[in-house]
Amino acid sequence: MTNQNTLWQSLGRLYPHVRPIIPRLVLGLLCALGASVMALAIPQVLRVLINDALAEGGSARTVWVASGVVLLLGVLEATFVALRRQFVITPATTVETKMRTSFYRHLQNLTVEFHDRWGSGQLLSRAMSDLNLMRRWMAFGLIMLVVTSLTVVMGVTIMFFTSWALALIFVAAAVPLIIYGYRFRTSYSRVSRKSQDQAGDLATTVEESVHGIRVLKAFGRSREALEDFEEQAEELRRTEIHKARSLANFSMIVTLLPELALGASLVVGVTLAASGDVSIGALVAFFATAAAVAGPVEFIGPLLAMTFTAKTAIDRHYEVMEAENTITDAAAPVHLDAPRGDVVFGDVHFRYPDAQADADDVLDGIDLRLRAGETMALVGVTGCGKSTLLQLVPRLYDVTGGAITIDGVDLRSFSLEDLRSLVAVAFEDTTLFSTSVRDNVLMGSDATGAEADRLLEEALDVAQAHFAFELPEGLDTLIGEEGLSLSGGQRQRIALARAIAAQPTVLVLDDPLSALDVATEERVEVGLRSMLTSTTTLIVAHRPSTVALADCVALMQDGRIADVGTHSELLARNDHYRYVIASLDDEEIAQLGRAVQPALDDEGALA
Numbered sequence: 001m002t003n004q005n006t007l008w009q010s011l012g013r014l015y016p017h018v019r020p021i022i023p024r025l026v027l028g029l030l031c032a033l034g035a036s037v038m039a040l041a042i043p044q045v046l047r048v049l050i051n052d053a054l055a056e057g058g059s060a061r062t063v064w065v066a067s068g069v070v071l072l073l074g075v076l077e078a079t080f081v082a083l084r085r086q087f088v089i090t091p092a093t094t095v096e097t098k099m100r101t102s103f104y105r106h107l108q109n110l111t112v113e114f115h116d117r118w119g120s121g122q123l124l125s126r127a128m129s130d131l132n133l134m135r136r137w138m139a140f141g142l143i144m145l146v147v148t149s150l151t152v153v154m155g156v157t158i159m160f161f162t163s164w165a166l167a168l169i170f171v172a173a174a175v176p177l178i179i180y181g182y183r184f185r186t187s188y189s190r191v192s193r194k195s196q197d198q199a200g201d202l203a204t205t206v207e208e209s210v211h212g213i214r215v216l217k218a219f220g221r222s223r224e225a226l227e228d229f230e231e232q233a234e235e236l237r238r239t240e241i242h243k244a245r246s247l248a249n250f251s252m253i254v255t256l257l258p259e260l261a262l263g264a265s266l267v268v269g270v271t272l273a274a275s276g277d278v279s280i281g282a283l284v285a286f287f288a289t290a291a292a293v294a295g296p297v298e299f300i301g302p303l304l305a306m307t308f309t310a311k312t313a314i315d316r317h318y319e320v321m322e323a324e325n326t327i328t329d330a331a332a333p334v335h336l337d338a339p340r341g342d343v344v345f346g347d348v349h350f351r352y353p354d355a356q357a358d359a360d361d362v363l364d365g366i367d368l369r370l371r372a373g374e375t376m377a378l379v380g381v382t383g384c385g386k387s388t389l390l391q392l393v394p395r396l397y398d399v400t401g402g403a404i405t406i407d408g409v410d411l412r413s414f415s416l417e418d419l420r421s422l423v424a425v426a427f428e429d430t431t432l433f434s435t436s437v438r439d440n441v442l443m444g445s446d447a448t449g450a451e452a453d454r455l456l457e458e459a460l461d462v463a464q465a466h467f468a469f470e471l472p473e474g475l476d477t478l479i480g481e482e483g484l485s486l487s488g489g490q491r492q493r494i495a496l497a498r499a500i501a502a503q504p505t506v507l508v509l510d511d512p513l514s515a516l517d518v519a520t521e522e523r524v525e526v527g528l529r530s531m532l533t534s535t536t537t538l539i540v541a542h543r544p545s546t547v548a549l550a551d552c553v554a555l556m557q558d559g560r561i562a563d564v565g566t567h568s569e570l571l572a573r574n575d576h577y578r579y580v581i582a583s584l585d586d587e588e589i590a591q592l593g594r595a596v597q598p599a600l601d602d603e604g605a606l607a
């Protein structure tokens with residue numbers, strides 16, 4: 001990813017965030033400026049001291065006054081520095097937090113397709129370190145850059161007034177500095193971008209291996225993972241060294257040139273003083289000023305580096321912030337007061353954005369109708385697109401052709417909030433969050449108080465998740481990544497309870513019972529049917545037992561719905577259905593419940 005914005009364009013994008021704190025930044029700037037003025041004033045006192053007090057006829061009183069003034073200036077300088085910090089730190093951290101929050105909000109809004117494309121570490125590093133870099137630049141880099149530049153300009157002006165001939169030598173030294181500065185900008189920006197991207201990739205690697213630690217250990221792949229990591233870390237180290245070297249080279253020039261100029265002007269200055277063209281006091285003041293300016297000049301290297309890094313951080317931040325959310329609310333959303341839950345897929349086409357140009361659509365004209373309250377099983381060989389179809393219902397992806405309607409209204413005509421309260425989902429891979437059982441289950445519900453408690457218990461009951469009451473702290477037990485580890489079946493049942501507790505009109509379940517034993521599965525199905533009589537349910541089934549408990553079955557083949565009917569109808573008339581069912585676990589067929597066994601016997605289909 002490259003970003004063509006110029007430095008000013010990139011930095012300028014911070015303006016809307018910085019605007020509210022401009023008064024504080026200006027106060028901080030004034031304080032920093034105050035501190036530099038104090039530092040620059042000290043040589044002038046020296047000049048007066050040397051020219052007047054130490055000259056013949058000077059009084060001891062002048063020495064005391066001058067010393068007192070120098071002391072006062074020193075104290076003022078320190079006070080200004082402390083005040084600068086005071087003014088700037090709080091507002092800058094506030095900006096950082098706000099930007100981080102809006103980044104997170106944007107991540108939540110962005111489509112699943114975006115998240116498919118972006119490594120988690122790239123997002124993590126943007127949310128954490130890039131924003132941190134930006135804050136440091138805002139609170140320190142920006143102010144110091146302005147103040148340092150002003151200090152140098154003021155110092156050089158004073159030097160001109162003290163002795164223009166000597167000052168010219170300094171200005172001449174600045175010319176190569178500026179040329180080199182331009183070169184530095186290009187090279188440093190490039191390497192800083194590389195380092196920030198590599199840090200993001202490294203974060204992705206850490207995230208993945210922490211996530212997959214069990215697999216890595218079980219397959220004895222920890223060492224390979226470590227080697228991969230070391231390689232990436234080594235690459236980052238090389239980039240960092242390159243970066244540091246680039247800054248070191250620039251800093252060396254920035255330090256060296258003023259020193260050379262100082263040496264040259266010393267020779268010229270002493271000659272001028274000897275010939276009486278410059279007073280000794282002026283000469284001392286000139287060099288004291290030059291010394292006071294040298295510090296800020298040396299500081300320019302790191303400050304510029306910080307600015308270029310901030311530019312990269314801003315570019316990286318906005319790459320995400322500008323990623324467009326293509327799944328948005330309708331302009332004039334339709335609201336259903338009393339949704340029934342008739343779901344119709346009309347000639348639905350879908351292909352993933354990263355699909356090859358010549359590949360067929362994953363969904364290639366799906367026609368399917370679910371009547372309100374009906375439970376339909378969706379069956380098909382693995383990889384045929386069942387999960388893909390389900391994800392279209394809550395609009396995790398939008399159809400690329402055709403339409404899906406609920407009660408005759410196109411999904412895209414609802415507001416997303418409405419749609420997501422109409423539809424609840426339990427996915428194949430159950431994700432639980434690091435919070436209590438209660439919060440995980442009630443995630444999709446707006447109910448509060450006693451109503452929420454009732455809903456929670458009912459959902460857990462239907463999902464056969466009674467184990468949750470027996471957890472160490474009952475429903476307040478922390479589960480998910482940082483909490484108590486649950487078994488696969490337990491996780492599935494919590495996820496199912498979460499979908500049920502949302503009280504949807506349309507319930508979409510992606511093989512949510514795969515980890516349950518057949519008896520538990522049947523209890524769940526019975527519970528589901530009795531509780532959700534008014535809920536339209538589309539359930540992906542990988543097991544004959546799940547299939548048998550649905551009102552009817554849709555068979556998916558080659559991106560289309562090949563047949564719809566009851567389980568026994570399909571067994572009787574559809575070869576592909578028999579093939580799919582036969583490919584499901586034989587053992588389970590042997591364990592099939594009452595509902596299926598007679599059908600199999602009757603049809604003799606699996607002989």
Ligand SMILES: Nc1ncnc2c1ncn2[C@@H]1O[C@H](COP(=O)(O)OP(=O)(O)OP(=O)(O)O)[C@@H](O)[C@H]1O
Binds near residue numbers: 355384388
């Ligand atoms: N995020 C994605 N990006 C690109 N292609 C994808 C993505 N998810 C799935 N696919 C592809 O789409 C096709 C259908 O996948 P899908 O997950 O819908 O199958 P499925 O019927 O649910 O399979 P299973 O029974 O194994 O769960 C597959 O070929 C898969 O490789």
Ligand SMILES: [Mg+2]
Binds near residue numbers: 387388428510
């Ligand atoms: Mg699937």
